[in-house]
Amino acid sequence: MPQPLLLIFDCDGVLIDSEVIAARVQCELLLEEGIELDAGDLAARFAGLTWPAIVERLSEETGQRFSKAFMKRVDDEIDRRLGTDAEEIAGAHDMLDRLELPRCICSNSSAARLELELDHVGLWDRFRPYVFSAMDVGKAKPAPDVFLHALRVFEVAGERAVVLEDSVHGVAGAKAAGCRVVGFTGAAHSYPGHADALTEAGAETVISRLADFPAIVEVLGSWQDI
The missing domain is CATH 3.40.50.1000 (HAD superfamily/HAD-like)
Structure with missing residues (x-):
């Protein structure tokens, strides 16, 4: 070769x-929406996917829709934590x-x-x-x-x-x-x-x-x- x-x-x-940091934020804010997930499991299942792709899959699984405002709030909090904790x-x-x-x-x-x-x-x-x-x-x-x-x-x-x-x-x-x-x-x-x-x-x-x-x-x- x-x-x-x-x-x-x-x-x-x-x-x-950083995958675990992002997953922790996602799980914390998803819990506020009534969806309880383990951060380790979420990181393993969805590693490499974008947040919109993850949300699309979660919507298919749960039938729940997520607002653009919610998705932006998650993205903003991930950015904040990556800038300090990564x-x-x-x-x-x-x-x-x-x-x-x-x-x-x-x-x-x-x-x-x-x-x-x-x-x-x-x-x-x-x-x-x-x-x-x-x-x-x-x-x-x-x-x-x-x-x-x-x-x-x-x-x-x-x-x-x-x-x-x-x-x-x-x-x-x-x-x-x-x-x-x-x-x-x-x-x-x-x-x-x-x-x-x-x-x-x-x-x-x-x-x-x-x-x-x-x-x-x-x-x-x-x-x-x-």
Whole structure:
């Protein structure tokens, strides 16, 4: 297989341990609407999906409709907490120090939220201006749009890009874009069977420590795609 030329990172749940923070906010405010959910279960079920997509699924399950004002209140509170409580995934800075290939972020989060949380943990300047929000370029993951946008910007073919993803939806989108994918299970929202789910979605291998990613990138060029 050809040697990688581009590294693509998801943000939430890969670089920043933020999925659980968002899920806690969502559960707290959903409880006010009469819907009781566990934050860990919600994070595991809906990791990688946008808040509107989560609300759509909850509406299908419960029959309850949610106002735009409620959805905005949840988004605003998530932004507030990410700006104060978010932490980098252990080893993120050290990992980036060991990687020399061009890199970018492809996320379902909004551009404003990405800048907010990445700046809070000191990672914004390590990626800008190559921080891409699916909201700005097309459909959200599991659609491949944001990954295809990154490939066009860097003028790299999909098989020459390696994506690090923590969600089934993200893995599916990256595979649909023709990229090679490494799954990640090192965030707080990881769950039993997480690695198997990522493998079934198309990840070639799965790691639980960011420290292992540089070595994986080195050997991917000699692996047969599976």
